[in-house]
Amino acid sequence: MHNVWLILQREYLERVRTKGFIIFTLLMPLFIVGIVVGPQKLMTRKTAGAHDIVVVAATQSIADAVKQELENPVVTDPDSDEKEVPNFAVHTSLDTSEQMQKELFARVNSGDLEGYLVLSEQAIADRKFIYKTRAASDFVQTVALRTAVSSALSRQKLAERGISATDSDKLLQRFDMDTVRIDQGRETKAGGIGTVILPFLLMMMIYITVLVYGVAVMRSVLEEKNSRVMEVMLSSVSALELMAGKILGVGAVGLTQILIWVGLGVVSSTPAVVAAKPYLADLQIPTMVFVFFPIFFLLGYMLYSCMYAAVGAMVNSEEEAQQLQWPVMLPIIACSAFAMEAIRHPNSPLAFWLSQFPLTSPILMFVRIAVQQPPMWQILLSITILIATIYGAVVLCCRIYRVGILIYGKRPTLPEILRWIKYA
Amino acid sequence: MNTLELRAVSKSYNEFKAVQNLSFSIPQGAVFGLLGPNGAGKTTSLRMMIGITIPDTGEVQMFGEPFRRKHLLRIGYLPEERGLYKRMKVQQLLIFLAQLKGVSPEDATKRSTWWLERLDLAKWANAKVEELSKGMQQKIQFIAAVLHQPEFVIMDEPFSGLDPANANELKDVLVELKNAGKTILFSTHRMDQVERLCDSICLVNHGVAVLDGDLKAIKASYGKSAIQLEYEGAAAFLERKDLIESFNDYGNYVELRLRPGTDSQDILRLASQNARVTRFELAEPSLESIFIAVSRGKDLQEVKHA
Numbered sequence: 001m002h003n004v005w006l007i008l009q010r011e012y013l014e015r016v017r018t019k020g021f022i023i024f025t026l027l028m029p030l031f032i033v034g035i036v037v038g039p040q041k042l043m044t045r046k047t048a049g050a051h052d053i054v055v056v057a058a059t060q061s062i063a064d065a066v067k068q069e070l071e072n073p074v075v076t077d078p079d080s081d082e083k084e085v086p087n088f089a090v091h092t093s094l095d096t097s098e099q100m101q102k103e104l105f106a107r108v109n110s111g112d113l114e115g116y117l118v119l120s121e122q123a124i125a126d127r128k129f130i131y132k133t134r135a136a137s138d139f140v141q142t143v144a145l146r147t148a149v150s151s152a153l154s155r156q157k158l159a160e161r162g163i164s165a166t167d168s169d170k171l172l173q174r175f176d177m178d179t180v181r182i183d184q185g186r187e188t189k190a191g192g193i194g195t196v197i198l199p200f201l202l203m204m205m206i207y208i209t210v211l212v213y214g215v216a217v218m219r220s221v222l223e224e225k226n227s228r229v230m231e232v233m234l235s236s237v238s239a240l241e242l243m244a245g246k247i248l249g250v251g252a253v254g255l256t257q258i259l260i261w262v263g264l265g266v267v268s269s270t271p272a273v274v275a276a277k278p279y280l281a282d283l284q285i286p287t288m289v290f291v292f293f294p295i296f297f298l299l300g301y302m303l304y305s306c307m308y309a310a311v312g313a314m315v316n317s318e319e320e321a322q323q324l325q326w327p328v329m330l331p332i333i334a335c336s337a338f339a340m341e342a343i344r345h346p347n348s349p350l351a352f353w354l355s356q357f358p359l360t361s362p363i364l365m366f367v368r369i370a371v372q373q374p375p376m377w378q379i380l381l382s383i384t385i386l387i388a389t390i391y392g393a394v395v396l397c398c399r400i401y402r403v404g405i406l407i408y409g410k411r412p413t414l415p416e417i418l419r420w421i422k423y424a
Numbered sequence: 425m426n427t428l429e430l431r432a433v434s435k436s437y438n439e440f441k442a443v444q445n446l447s448f449s450i451p452q453g454a455v456f457g458l459l460g461p462n463g464a465g466k467t468t469s470l471r472m473m474i475g476i477t478i479p480d481t482g483e484v485q486m487f488g489e490p491f492r493r494k495h496l497l498r499i500g501y502l503p504e505e506r507g508l509y510k511r512m513k514v515q516q517l518l519i520f521l522a523q524l525k526g527v528s529p530e531d532a533t534k535r536s537t538w539w540l541e542r543l544d545l546a547k548w549a550n551a552k553v554e555e556l557s558k559g560m561q562q563k564i565q566f567i568a569a570v571l572h573q574p575e576f577v578i579m580d581e582p583f584s585g586l587d588p589a590n591a592n593e594l595k596d597v598l599v600e601l602k603n604a605g606k607t608i609l610f611s612t613h614r615m616d617q618v619e620r621l622c623d624s625i626c627l628v629n630h631g632v633a634v635l636d637g638d639l640k641a642i643k644a645s646y647g648k649s650a651i652q653l654e655y656e657g658a659a660a661f662l663e664r665k666d667l668i669e670s671f672n673d674y675g676n677y678v679e680l681r682l683r684p685g686t687d688s689q690d691i692l693r694l695a696s697q698n699a700r701v702t703r704f705e706l707a708e709p710s711l712e713s714i715f716i717a718v719s720r721g722k723d724l725q726e727v728k729h730a
Binding site: 010014231233234419 | 438476477493501508510512521524565568
């Protein structure tokens with residue numbers, strides 16, 4: 001045990017002192033917040049200039065109503081906040097001729113115009129109109145247009161039937177809805193987008209740290225092998241002690257990093273956290289999440305780092321390692337693909353089985369806990385299976401490791417690896 | 425008491441028999457040479473002695489009892505594949521390695537300071553290992569092997585890669601260790617180096633021990649059967665297969681082994697007919713020529729009668 005402790009200490013101190021560690025520790029939160037918040041910020045940012053669009057309508061009153069609605073929307077979607085409304089500069093036209101449409105088409109094509117909207121008699125009767133633009137994928141813009149047109153037309157119809165403007169505004173106002181999560185007999189307010197983002201954010205944290213530190217273990221084994229320091233170590237310590245010290249040492253670095261991140265999160269003055277605030281506001285994080293976060297990180301890390309240590313022992317170069325680490329990485333990458341499914345349907349059979357299967361459970365069980373705490377027996381079962389698997393992986397990987405670290409030259413074939421496992 | 429005793433130790437990797445039925449013992453305080461060409465199974469044998477690999481069959485006795493991991497605290501090992509943590513500082517690394525051998529950090533600091541001065545490396549104590557030359561790294565590795573004052577020092581090819589000055593320095597240290605009563609095991613394919621240092625040897629080839637015992641006794645048993653000859657002129661006499669069993673041309677001189685019953689004076693006469701003999705000496709065969717003879721599969725008895 002003393003030897004494991006010494007190796008752990010060396011591994012830890014050598015790593016924490018490097019510039020790489022400090023840089024990664026500081027950049028990672030920015031990166032995660034960046035990939036979650038960044039696209040949304042970009043999507044909803046107010047475009048500098050106004051979007052020039054032309055509304056072609058059968059009558060001036062319809063054209064004016066739509067223009068009015070687009071420039072000063074009365075009816076808004078309660079889910080979206082102010083700044084999501086695009087800024088339109090609306091021009092109107094009553095000329096529905098082919099000639100006019102061709103001209104508008106040319107102007108959109110040349111970039112002179114953002115787009116044009118055709119509200120012919122026919123379109124209104126069909127309740128289906130056409131918007132032609134080059135920016136067809138800007139769904140914020142198209143949603144705003146659709147909302148504006150339908151409320152403008154509805155308002156007109158209501159006015160025709162003698163309903164006052166104030167009344168029609170009230171009628172057209174959408175209803176707001178609060179989602180309240182019932183969990184363990186308690187109610188928590190789960191505000192819109194935050195319920196998805198938080199589990200996703202935490203999942204990314206586990207995912208990236210497990211991957212990064214698993215790979216770190218692999219590279220460190222490979223480095224010891226290539227620098228031939230391995231044999232010196234083995235004249236003092238056993239292969240198991242060496243592997244255990246390394247995995248625990250690197251794991252301790254990972255844990256340190258996570259604690260620093262949690263610390264950074266608490267200091268919410270960080271610009272990144274402030275930027276994320278609107279999305280995380282009035283979201284209550286279940287306490288259990290904080291309990292299970294380090295547990296699942298450590299278990300997941302232990303399992304994967306063992307396998308990475310074995311891969312490191314099998315190969316002789318970075319290139320070989322790149323190829324051979326794929327089978328190890330695959331399940332963990334699959335986790336991130338299944339995460340959305342687990343967030344949306346945390347109690348589906350798929351989510352259940354994936355959260356019990358040891359290669360995916362560290363991430364997916366944790367995601368389920370973050371979304372909606374599953375029955376305790378499921379969590380305990382998942383942890384038990386995981387621990388049993390880790391035990392098996394340690395035994396198996398240590399056997400591969402023990403033989404592999406002393407073998408140089410050709411990359412071993414699968415039958416060879418199986419033979420290594422059988423060696424006494 | 426024997427520091428080390430191997431009893432019929434064997435190790436195979438798949439079909440390849442790395443070591444077969446190897447037995448020898450090293451008395452306490454002896455300098456022992458494990459000799460043989462590359463790939464003879466020397467390193468595998470060393471690894472089995474210190475538990476890096478486990479023998480398939482046979483037994484390793486260390487300090488008079490079956491090998492256990494706690495014995496490692498009393499053994500120093502210099503592997504053939506030299507390696508250190510490149511990014512660590514020299515003295516820190518030495519202290520770390522000594523701690524793994526059970527030395528307290530204080531003692532490790534004191535001793536490593538002493539050793540670094542002894543081997544002229546004091547000013548590099550705080551440099552990173554990767555900044556050192558290869559020869560210096562090798563000396564660091566040597567210090568690491570003896571820092572915990574082991575009773576038994578195992579060295580795999582200790583002189584390879586050292587310039588003559590450093591090799592000599594290392595040899596002096598080894599003689600000191602020997603005089604201090606430590607048991608030393610060398611493993612090498614450079615027989616000439618070991619010949620001067622070893623008390624007893626074991627020659628291995630293809631995983632099998634071909635010859636072992638006290639070095640002086642081995643040489644004596646071959647008698648002064650070798651002739652060392654320096655000459656100028658024709659070498660035709662070397663082809664007299666009826667008189668000469670084998671010869672080894674070292675460039676400056678030839679070493680001959682005679683057939684049983686050949687009179688050495690006949691050779692001298694033969695040689696002087698066609699060439700000018702500048703040196704003619706009856707000598708003990710060198711370890712190298714013994715090895716060559718033995719590994720060619722000659723019957724030992726036959727060689728001895730020569």
